[in-house]
Amino acid sequence: MPRIPILEAEDEPRAIDTHAHQPTAEFLRDAGGEMMQDAAKKFGTDIYTWDYDAMLEEYHDAGIGRAVMLGWDAETNTGNPPVPNDYVAEVRDDYSDFLIGFGGIDPLKDDCIEEAQRCVEDLDLSGFKFQQIAQGFDPSAPEHDELWSTIEDLGVPVVFHGGNSTLGAGSPGGRGLKIKYGNPMLIDDVAAEHPDLQILIAHPAFPWEKQQLAICQQKGNVYMDLSGWLPKYIDEQVLHYAGTVLKDKVMFGTDYPMIRPEKWLDQFEEYTDFSDEVERKILWENAETFFGL
Numbered sequence: 001m002p003r004i005p006i007l008e009a010e011d012e013p014r015a016i017d018t019h020a021h022q023p024t025a026e027f028l029r030d031a032g033g034e035m036m037q038d039a040a041k042k043f044g045t046d047i048y049t050w051d052y053d054a055m056l057e058e059y060h061d062a063g064i065g066r067a068v069m070l071g072w073d074a075e076t077n078t079g080n081p082p083v084p085n086d087y088v089a090e091v092r093d094d095y096s097d098f099l100i101g102f103g104g105i106d107p108l109k110d111d112c113i114e115e116a117q118r119c120v121e122d123l124d125l126s127g128f129k130f131q132q133i134a135q136g137f138d139p140s141a142p143e144h145d146e147l148w149s150t151i152e153d154l155g156v157p158v159v160f161h162g163g164n165s166t167l168g169a170g171s172p173g174g175r176g177l178k179i180k181y182g183n184p185m186l187i188d189d190v191a192a193e194h195p196d197l198q199i200l201i202a203h204p205a206f207p208w209e210k211q212q213l214a215i216c217q218q219k220g221n222v223y224m225d226l227s228g229w230l231p232k233y234i235d236e237q238v239l240h241y242a243g244t245v246l247k248d249k250v251m252f253g254t255d256y257p258m259i260r261p262e263k264w265l266d267q268f269e270e271y272t273d274f275s276d277e278v279e280r281k282i283l284w285e286n287a288e289t290f291f292g293l
């Protein structure tokens with residue numbers, strides 16, 4: 001159990017993980033392919049899979065009540081199959097008290113606009129996740145503008161990847177993936193042109209954390225989460241902003257199953273020094289507001 005007093009004081013686990021992937025073969029092996037094996041090797045581990053009952057139990061044991069489960073479609077750029085949006089919706093339906101489902105849209109596919117509409121109108125998914133490095137696209141490019149307008153009109157939030165990626169790490173050419181697409185400055189353009197689009201930049205955006213903090217400060221519609229990094233390694237300035245000027249904008253996330261909730265929360269307690277008020281904001285209040293829960 002985490003040693004965070006405010007979590008233990010709650011009757012119901014209330015913390016919200018803004019960033020979780022499937023711990024199953026659909027994501028880790030099929031969609032992840034060789035670039036995921038590179039990432040696992042980088043961290044000195046192998047790829048293991050388990051089911052959603054085990055995931056749910058792990059979260060509840062850690063004091064977390066809900067998780068945003070993200071879809072994935074980088075098929076055009078990587079050749080790997082997507083985690084289908086119908087699958088995400090199915091799993092969400094099976095665990096509807098626990099999971100919030102986000103669709104994955106490949107912006108390089110001809111039917112991306114229709115698929116975005118179908119995700120919200122037919123599948124009742126709650127938002128979208130993009131991983132610009134794996135998907136190989138620049139979100140500020142004019143050809144994607146119609147997609148952002150569509151999502152803005154649908155009235156659901158988007159999660160963009162922020163910063164470098166460990167996918168393909170160490171392999172020759174990094175499996176062809178281009179880090180530049182993870183620069184949050186490309187998201188600033190989208191935020192400026194779509195003021196009603198609510199944007200969450202996932203992860204402290206190494207090596208562009210300063211740019212990310214500037215965007216979150218200047219754009220009312222841009223937020224960030226702390227996923228993908230164990231608290232011990234999060235940039236000092238990010239933590240400082242999370243407790244001060246951005247205290248209403250920074251959220252807790254893991255990047256499950258690559259980072260496990262109990263370990264993240266243990267380190268959050270050990271390596272950060274936030275007031276109870278700020279811990280509550282980071283662990284659930286800001287997410288409740290952002291996701292409209």
Ligand SMILES: [Zn+2]
Nearest residue numbers: 019021228255
């Ligand atoms: Zn992720």
